[in-house]
Amino acid sequence: xxxxxxxxxxxxxxxxxxxxxxxxxxxxxxxxxxxxxxxxxxxxxxxxxxxxxxxxxxxxxxxxxxxxxxxxxxxxxxxxxxxxxxxxxxxxxxxxxxxxxxxxxxxxxxxxxxxxxxxxxxxxxxxxxxxxxxxxxxxxxxxxxxxxxxxxxxxxxxxxxxxxxxxxxxxxxxxxxxxxxxxxxxxxxxxxxxxxxxxxxxxxxxxxxxxxxxxxxxxxxxxxxxxxxxxxxxxxxxxxxxxxxxxxxxxxxxxxxxxxxxxxxxxxxxxxxx
Numbered sequence: 001x002x003x004x005x006x007x008x009x010x011x012x013x014x015x016x017x018x019x020x021x022x023x024x025x026x027x028x029x030x031x032x033x034x035x036x037x038x039x040x041x042x043x044x045x046x047x048x049x050x051x052x053x054x055x056x057x058x059x060x061x062x063x064x065x066x067x068x069x070x071x072x073x074x075x076x077x078x079x080x081x082x083x084x085x086x087x088x089x090x091x092x093x094x095x096x097x098x099x100x101x102x103x104x105x106x107x108x109x110x111x112x113x114x115x116x117x118x119x120x121x122x123x124x125x126x127x128x129x130x131x132x133x134x135x136x137x138x139x140x141x142x143x144x145x146x147x148x149x150x151x152x153x154x155x156x157x158x159x160x161x162x163x164x165x166x167x168x169x170x171x172x173x174x175x176x177x178x179x180x181x182x183x184x185x186x187x188x189x190x191x192x193x194x195x196x197x198x199x200x201x202x203x204x205x206x207x208x209x210x211x212x213x214x215x216x217x218x219x220x221x222x223x224x225x226x227x228x229x230x231x232x233x234x235x236x237x238x239x240x241x242x243x244x245x246x247x248x249x250x251x252x253x254x255x256x257x258x259x260x261x262x263x264x265x266x267x268x269x270x271x272x273x274x
Contacts, residue, residue, distance in 0.1 A: 008100040009047035009070075014055050022057040024064050046070050047101055048271060053082065071271060096184035098267035099199075105270070109197070115266050116202055119259070123209050130213045141209070148212050155223035156233045165208075167241045168215055173204035175256050183260070203263070207256050214248055 014020055014031060021032045028040040029049075043064060048071045051057065057072075065072055066087030074083040102108045125138035127148075137144050152161040177200045185199075226233050245252075 007045075008097060009045050011048040011050065011101050011104050012041055012046055013050040015050075015052050016054055018054065020055045022051070022055060022061050024058060024061040029061055029064075043068055043070065047097055048073070050075070052077070094184060095264050095267070098264065098271055099185070101271050102267055111270065112197055115263070116197075116206075119206055119262070120209070123206055127209065127213055131216065145209065145212070148216050152216060152219050156219045156236075160219070160233070160236050163236065163238075164215055164219065164241055167238065168211055168245065169204065169208040171242075171245050172208040172211065172252070172256070173201065175252055176200045176203040176207060176260075179256060179260055203256075203259055206259050207252070210255050210259070211248070211252065214251070218244060 014022065016033055018034060023030050023032075025040060027044070028042045029046070031039045031041065046065070046068075049065060051072065051074045053074060053076050055074075062072065062085060066085055069088050071087070072083075072085040073081055075081045102112070105111065120141045121138060124141040124144050125135075128135065128138045128144060131148075133144070133147075137147070149161055149165070152164075156164075180200055180203075223233050
């Protein structure tokens with residue numbers, strides 16, 4: 001029988017209306033507030049500590065957090081960060097932990113959807129620029145995607161357009177799922193991998209969109225070669241398409257890693273800003 005998954009550490013917010021004190025008590029932080037009994041938080045269960053400027057924390061407690069990679073963010077009464085302690089790089093600063101930290105924020109879904117929307121526009125900008133399309137088209141990613149599909153259908157036909165699009169998307173999804181597994185996201189992260197939002201599918205959609213310049217150029221090139229020889233567009237089987245995808249695998253890996261790294265950087269910024 002498989003052992004139950006160990007819960008990931010979670011963020012703790014100490015936002016007293018008056019004052020509070022935090023010190024180290026063994027392997028835990030002790031939190032004291034006027035008129036209340038002390039509370040203890042084991043360091044092993046803590047990923048990030050957010051404090052207002054009214055909280056006093058001892059140097060021993062601060063160093064214990066830094067040693068374990070527990071980020072400390074101090075903000076003023078206007079919610080503006082005034083200090084941040086990062087400490088050592090550990091599993092608590094890794095990709096999977098950042099995902100967990102994000103989901104503890106009440107508006108995390110809205111934040112995530114805004115990031116995805118921004119990335120769709122960024123990818124559309126790159127695709128439009130590389131294909132020499134009008135700059136304003138990047139503000140309408142869906143229109144741009146439909147335009148590329150139409151362009152390919154016009155040259156290669158609807159069946160080949162659909163077949164190649166599905167295979168490119170399939171391989172993009174395979175790549176993102178494998179990459180997320182490498183970053184520690186497994187079956188216990190069902191929320192992100194099979195629920196809503198579906199992170200692997202969202203990243204795959206972005207990657208497949210970025211690869212449209214390759215698919216578009218490849219199929220239109222085959223169409224031009226056929227016309228020059230006075231022949232119709234040559235038939236395509238799955239093996240031929242997969243051979244083409246394998247040839248661009250290094251580029252897929254580079255573009256995919258860029259997308260994941262941008263997402264990870266965004267997670268770090270969200271963590272530091274809370």
